[in-house]
Amino acid sequence: MHISNRQQFVKRALKIITFVLLAVLLLEGMSKALMPRSNSGSGGMHNYRARGFYGEEKNSLDIAAIGNSDLASGFSPMELWKSHGIAGFACGEPNQTIDQSVRLLQEVLTCQKPKVVILETDTLFQENMEGHLTSLVKTAVNYLFPVLEYHDRWKSVTLSELMGKQQKPWHDSGKGYRYSGDRVAYKGDDYMAETKEKEEIDAIAMKSLDQFVEICQEAGIQVMFVEMPSANSWNMARHRAVADYASSRNISFIDFNMKDRMKETGFDWMTDSRDGGNHLNYSGAKKISVWLGNYLVKDYQLEDHRKDSRYQRWQQDVSAYDRIVLGAVHQTADES
Amino acid sequence: MSYTSYFYLLFFLGALVILYYLMPLKRRWLVLLGGSYFFYWLASGKLIVFLLITTVSVYLGALAMEREQKAFDSVRKSLEKEERKARKAAMMRRKRHIVLAMVLINVGLLAFLKYYHFFSANVNALGNSLNLGIQLPALKLVMPLGISFYTLSAVGYVIDVYRGQTAADHHFGRLALFLSLFTNITEGPISRYGQLAGQAFEGHRADYRQFTFGAQLILWGLFQKMVLADRAALLVSTVFGSPSDYSGGVVILAMLVYTLQIYADFAGCMDIVRGSGALFGIEITRNFHQPFFSRSIGEFWRRWHMTLGAWFKDYIFYPVTLSKTNMKLGRWAKKHLSPHLGQVMPTAFALFFVWLANGIWHGAAWKYVAYGMYYYVLTLFGLLFKPMIFLFYKKTGIQKDSRPWQFFLILRTFILVNIGMLLFRADSLPVFAGMFVSMFRKTTGHWLELGMDVHDLAVLAAGALLMLVVGILREEGICIRERIASLPIIWRWMIYAGAFCAIVLLGAYGSGYGVVDPLYANF
Numbered sequence: 001m002h003i004s005n006r007q008q009f010v011k012r013a014l015k016i017i018t019f020v021l022l023a024v025l026l027l028e029g030m031s032k033a034l035m036p037r038s039n040s041g042s043g044g045m046h047n048y049r050a051r052g053f054y055g056e057e058k059n060s061l062d063i064a065a066i067g068n069s070d071l072a073s074g075f076s077p078m079e080l081w082k083s084h085g086i087a088g089f090a091c092g093e094p095n096q097t098i099d100q101s102v103r104l105l106q107e108v109l110t111c112q113k114p115k116v117v118i119l120e121t122d123t124l125f126q127e128n129m130e131g132h133l134t135s136l137v138k139t140a141v142n143y144l145f146p147v148l149e150y151h152d153r154w155k156s157v158t159l160s161e162l163m164g165k166q167q168k169p170w171h172d173s174g175k176g177y178r179y180s181g182d183r184v185a186y187k188g189d190d191y192m193a194e195t196k197e198k199e200e201i202d203a204i205a206m207k208s209l210d211q212f213v214e215i216c217q218e219a220g221i222q223v224m225f226v227e228m229p230s231a232n233s234w235n236m237a238r239h240r241a242v243a244d245y246a247s248s249r250n251i252s253f254i255d256f257n258m259k260d261r262m263k264e265t266g267f268d269w270m271t272d273s274r275d276g277g278n279h280l281n282y283s284g285a286k287k288i289s290v291w292l293g294n295y296l297v298k299d300y301q302l303e304d305h306r307k308d309s310r311y312q313r314w315q316q317d318v319s320a321y322d323r324i325v326l327g328a329v330h331q332t333a334d335e336s
Numbered sequence: 337m338s339y340t341s342y343f344y345l346l347f348f349l350g351a352l353v354i355l356y357y358l359m360p361l362k363r364r365w366l367v368l369l370g371g372s373y374f375f376y377w378l379a380s381g382k383l384i385v386f387l388l389i390t391t392v393s394v395y396l397g398a399l400a401m402e403r404e405q406k407a408f409d410s411v412r413k414s415l416e417k418e419e420r421k422a423r424k425a426a427m428m429r430r431k432r433h434i435v436l437a438m439v440l441i442n443v444g445l446l447a448f449l450k451y452y453h454f455f456s457a458n459v460n461a462l463g464n465s466l467n468l469g470i471q472l473p474a475l476k477l478v479m480p481l482g483i484s485f486y487t488l489s490a491v492g493y494v495i496d497v498y499r500g501q502t503a504a505d506h507h508f509g510r511l512a513l514f515l516s517l518f519t520n521i522t523e524g525p526i527s528r529y530g531q532l533a534g535q536a537f538e539g540h541r542a543d544y545r546q547f548t549f550g551a552q553l554i555l556w557g558l559f560q561k562m563v564l565a566d567r568a569a570l571l572v573s574t575v576f577g578s579p580s581d582y583s584g585g586v587v588i589l590a591m592l593v594y595t596l597q598i599y600a601d602f603a604g605c606m607d608i609v610r611g612s613g614a615l616f617g618i619e620i621t622r623n624f625h626q627p628f629f630s631r632s633i634g635e636f637w638r639r640w641h642m643t644l645g646a647w648f649k650d651y652i653f654y655p656v657t658l659s660k661t662n663m664k665l666g667r668w669a670k671k672h673l674s675p676h677l678g679q680v681m682p683t684a685f686a687l688f689f690v691w692l693a694n695g696i697w698h699g700a701a702w703k704y705v706a707y708g709m710y711y712y713v714l715t716l717f718g719l720l721f722k723p724m725i726f727l728f729y730k731k732t733g734i735q736k737d738s739r740p741w742q743f744f745l746i747l748r749t750f751i752l753v754n755i756g757m758l759l760f761r762a763d764s765l766p767v768f769a770g771m772f773v774s775m776f777r778k779t780t781g782h783w784l785e786l787g788m789d790v791h792d793l794a795v796l797a798a799g800a801l802l803m804l805v806v807g808i809l810r811e812e813g814i815c816i817r818e819r820i821a822s823l824p825i826i827w828r829w830m831i832y833a834g835a836f837c838a839i840v841l842l843g844a845y846g847s848g849y850g851v852v853d854p855l856y857a858n859f
Contacts, residue, residue, distance in 0.1 A: 012544050019829070026837055034841075046847055134343070141342065142846075151841045152848060155791040 030147040034154065037161050040170035044153050050093040052172030053108055057310065061112045062302050063088035065226070066104050067120025068096040069178070073279035074228035075118075077175035078321040079289035081314055084297045085304035090176030098123045098208040099136040103143055105215060116222045116300055119212060121242045121253075122233055124205050132204040173317035179282055179324050179331045186231045186269040186277030192257050198244070199237040213249065222300060225253040228288065229267055231277030254295070256288060265291040282325055337378050339522070339608045339854065340561055340845075345554075348375070353615055357542055364539035365513055368616065375518040376481060383480035386449070390442050391512050394490045397438040398497040398504035401431045405500075435498040439491055446487045449479050454700035482521040484697060484859035488647050490515055493529040495651055502529055510537040517618075519609045523602070523856035525623040526643040532620075540617025549817050550614025555835045557607030558843075564799040565601035566844035566852045567792055568593045574787035576761055579771050584779030586786065587771050591758045596800055598757060599627070601855045602641070626807045628753070631745035633714045636753055644697070648690045656686035680719050687715055698859075703765050710756055795842050 036045040039054035049072065053061065063086060065075050072092025080086040089112075091104050101123045108114070128135055142149040161167075201209065216223040225246050227234060234257050246253035256262055265287045269277065272284025280288065296302060305311040324331045337344050348371070356367045376384050408427040412420055456472035463470030493514070496502040505511045514533035520526075575582050575590035582590070603624045613620040627640035637645045656662055662682045670678025695708020718725075728734075734741055755772070762768035784790060809816055820828055844852070 019832070022829070022833060023836055026833060027840065030837065030840060137342065147840060149846060151843065151846065154841050155789070 027145040027147060030151070031145050032164075033147075033162055034150045034157055035146045036150065036153070037165065038167035038169050040167075043167055043170070044150065044156060046149060047093040048170065049172075049178065050091045050096075050104060050176065051107070052170060052174075052176050053089045053091060053112060055169040055171035056087075056089065056112070057313070058111050059113045060310065061087050061089050061108075061114045062305075063116045063118065063296065064091060064105075064108045064112060064114040065089065065118035065120065065176075066091045066096075066101050066108070066123075067118075067226075067228075068092055068122050068126060069094045070122050070228040070230050070233070070279060071120040071226075072176060072178045073180060073274065073281075074285050074288050075120075075226075075292070076177040076179075076282075076285045076289045076325075078173075078177065078318065079286055080293040080296070081175075081306075082318060083290065084293050084302070085306035085311075086293060086296065086302050087305055087311065087314060088175060092120070092176060092178070095126060095128060096123045097126045097128060097132070097135045097139070098205045098212070099132070099139050102208050102212050102215070103139060105212060109215070109219060113219070114221060115302065116224065116296065117216050118224055118226050121225050121227050121238075122230065124201055124209060124242065125199070125233070125238055127202070132202045136204055136208070171313075173320035174324060174331060175317075175321075177285065180274040180279070181327055182274040182281055183271060183283070184273060184276040185271065186273050188231060188277060191231050191234065192236050192239070192259070195236045197237040198240040199235075201241050201245070209245070213251070223251055225251055226292070227253075227255045227257060229256045229262065229269070229272070229280060229284065231269065231273075233278075252299070254292070337375060338851075339605055339612075340558060345558075349612060349615065356616055359539070361539035361541070364616075365509070365537045368517065368536060369509060369513045372513065372516040372518040372521065376516060376521060379481040379522075383478060386445060386480040386483065387486060387516060389445065390487060390490045391508075391515050393441050394438055394494045394515075395505070395508055395511050397434050397494050399506070401434050401494075401497055402504035404430050404434070431498055435494055438494040442487050442490055446483055449477050449483060451696070451700045452477055479859075482523070482859070485524045485526055486515050486521060488526045488644075488651075489520075489528070492526070492647060492651060496529060505529070505533065507537070513537060519613045519618070519620055522609075523605060523854055523859065524641075524643055525606065525609075525621045526647050527621060532618075535618055543617060545821075546614050546617060549821075550611040552817050552820075552832065553607050553611030553614065555611075555832065555839070557604045557609075557611060558839050559799075559835055560600040560604030560607065560803070561854070562604075562839055562843035562845060564796060564803070565597045565604055565855075566849065567788070567796055567842075568597035568600065569852045570787040570792065570844070570849075572597055572761070575781070576763070579762070579767055579774075582781040583774035583777045586779055586781035586783065587775045589783060590786070591754050591771075591775075593796070594761050595754050595757045596796070598760075598855055599624075600799075600803065601852075605854045605856070626811050628750055629746060629807065629811055630749050630753075631742060632718065632749060633711060633752060634718065636749055637711070644694070648693055652693055653686050653690050656689055657682055662686060676723055680722075684716055684719060687719075688712060691715070698760070701764070703759065703762070703768065706765050706768075707756065707759050710759060714752060 036043045039045050039048055039051040041048045045051060053064065063077065063080070065071055065077075065088065067090075069092055072090055075090045075092075077086075077088030077090055080088050089108075091108060093100060093104065096104070101119060105117065108117075130138075213223055225242060227239070227242070234255075239255050239257065243253055243255070245251075254261065256265060256267065267284055267287050272280055272287065274281035305314070337348065339345075352367060352371045355371075356364050359367055373384070376387060404427050408423060411423070415423060452475060456474065459470060459472055462468075493502065493505075493511075497504050505514075510533055513536050514527065514529055517527070517532070517536055520532075572590055572594045575586060576594070579587070606623045610620045610622070621643060623642050625639040625642060627636055630636035630639050662685055665685055666678055666682040669681040673681075691708040691712035692705070693708070694711070695705045698704045698707060729736055758771060759765075759768045762771055783793070788796070806816060820831055823831075
């Protein structure tokens with residue numbers, strides 16, 4: 001280096017390091033300032049529908065299901081409550097990738113201690129435009145410095161929010177379920193046709209999956225895999241990949257696309273999809289959820305909380321939920 | 337790999353900088369070569385073979401011409417005058433064949449990959465309308481990264497060797513580095529061998545000032561691209577996406593905002609690229625010189641995408657003007673038309689090819705041909721009416737150099753350039769015509785319903801103002817980085833930190849924003 005003396009070199013090196021530290025501090029500061037103060041849509045939270053669990057009593061959930069929009073449309077935890085008194089939540093983010101599933105699980109575990117965690121396995125094969133590695137890095141960076149995710153909030157942040165005042169969380173009486181009364185049948189061919197192929201799970205996705213399972217195991221949570229009926233994103237090759245992984249680790253895997261399973265639930269592609277094979281409507285979600293409820297009660301020791309005074313609000317939620325699914329009321333966000 | 341991605345800014349540049357300065361001085365160029373080929377592989381994969389074909393062909397071609405020249409030089413003293421003349425002519429002819437072959441191969445490759453679809457579509461259409469039964473097959477061709485840029489650099493090199501302006505490079509690695517340097521490969525600047533090859537190959541010692549200036553330039557470039565260009569894209573894509581829905585003031589606004597977008601995008605990327613080069617002690621040529629302060633179209637194209645204009649001037653304009661055909665044309669015009677036209681016609685003839693090339697270089701569509709011809713016609717006007725303009729100044733007594741008049745000229749050029757940008761961005765020639773005409777009608781559409789809210793527009797306005805101030809300072813010859821560097825540390829750091837925060841907060845990235853590819857990247 002062209003340095004006149006060692007002192008100058010040290011001085012310059014220190015300047016560079018200090019500036020980098022300053023940049024990190026600024027990122028921290030901006031993140032603290034712009035992070036949403038509540039889990040509601042109006043509070044600016046992204047994918048707030050998957051984060052309604054922040055509006056539940058701490059450590060009150062028995063089940064947390066994590067996945068993408070297939071989950072949010074196909075799993076209605078209130079059905080489990082109504083028939084068995086199980087407290088569940090559906091945390092479904094559209095186009096969620098498996099590394100995002102891990103992050104969401106970690107978020108759930110900051111305020112909940114579910115006995116069972118369900119992973120909707122579509123996320124294993126969700127690859128957004130840039131591939132798994134870029135997605136992983138971007139998600140990690142966004143969690144490290146939330147300003148990178150929420151920087152647009154400079155437009156809407158209020159003074160009280162800047163002061164750090166927390167806001168009342170949004171309470172979702174639908175428990176993350178996205179209701180739809182639409183009916184568009186799937187009339188396509190057999191997407192679960194038998195094949196010798198097995199689709200390889202991407203190496204980076206696999207690492208995230210391992211991490212997901214490990215987190216559950218370390219927290220003493222029972223993990224299970226589920227795949228909602230999905231004609232556009234599922235096939236036998238993917239089933240095989242997940243089934244192999246699940247059996248090698250002794251994890252239950254319920255694939256509702258398998259013919260015998262589908263028959264048990266009474267699911268019918270003619271009546272139970274809202275968009276022709278991608279997402280379920282209420283009719284389909286009810287069938288799946290009821291079946292899951294029976295299964296969970298049988299195989300896992302879950303309490304019936306309907307007489308528990310701590311779960312009074314859930315009883316109130318039932319009437320709000322019923323009004324939505326009976327079509328009396330439009331499901332809106334931000335019901336506090 | 338986008339120049340504005342985390343991957344490029346943190347990992348790629350970071351790793352390359354560390355590796356570069358760890359290497360012994362003489363081997364540092366290897367890091368740049370390796371990095372550039374890695375960069376290229378990530379972007380284009382197997383298509384790297386085209387870059388290699390170009391590199392190998394011009395390498396061998398230049399050496400072959402040098403061999404011819406050397407062979408002649410070694411015997412010329414011993415020859416009689418007549419023989420020497422004959423041998424020299426033969427050697428020149430062989431050299432010409434070599435350089436022509438080089439140009440044909442490389443420009444041919446570019447032409448084929450880039451223009452085959454345009455060519456075949458038009459031939460088929462013509463054949464159909466004339467019932468000729470021609471049906472050229474539709475080929476799915478993919479363009480390797482930067483082919484429009486590196487091809488010109490390569491052809492420029494081989495012509496320079498032909499002209500004796502540059503010695504042929506015996507070092508393949510140096511030539512390969514010159515053509516593939518990751519800073520220039522995506523969207524230029526179109527580098528010249530004489531300016532870049534040597535300094536890229538030379539190992540550079542770490543220079544604190546150059547390094548920090550480079551980092552600051554990258555910051556400024558990021559600001560222009562991410563805060564201004566990518567934000568402007570929201571409004572531009574809304575209006576240009578359904579042009580029939582808008583008219584009047586909205587179309588004018590969209591045109592102006594597009595001009596801002598393309599400038600902030602291209603110049604911003606150029607700043608990132610130049611800043612990146614500075615991190616390694618390499619000076620990358622400038623591609624912009626405050627273009628909107630131009631007082632004429634000619635001046636504009638000497639200040640906008642400077643390396644493209646310079647390339648056309650050196651490798652198309654001069655050869656054509658100095659050609660025998662052109663000289664004959666000039667003499668004929670002087671004799672049969674007028675002395676004025678005798679001067680103008682050779683220039684006009686040469687310029688036609690320059691503007692045709694400029695137009696189609698930008699894209700394989702009639703719209704781009706029209707784009708080139710638009711500027712050709714404007715330039716032609718300037719040439720033809722020069723004597724009349726001179727008279728105008730005399731008669732009216734207007735001082736050409738006076739401030740108000742200069743301002744008028746700048747404004748006039750700005751308007752003409754904007755119309756050119758409207759053509760450049762519109763989906764097609766007919767759409768451009770429709771949009772142009774609609775500017776004179778009543779306004780439809782509301783300025784707050786064009787994909788940007790009042791905050792976005794405020795950021796854009798403030799940013800444009802900042803760019804104007806920077807432009808004015810630069811026009812005055814002030815080096816802003818030096819001025820800032822001379823401030824006390826607290827002020828300096830506030831400015832750098834402020835720029836950093838502005839990019840993080842106001843950048844148009846993340847959820848809610850689509851990815852905006854650099855506008856000149858797919859060439």
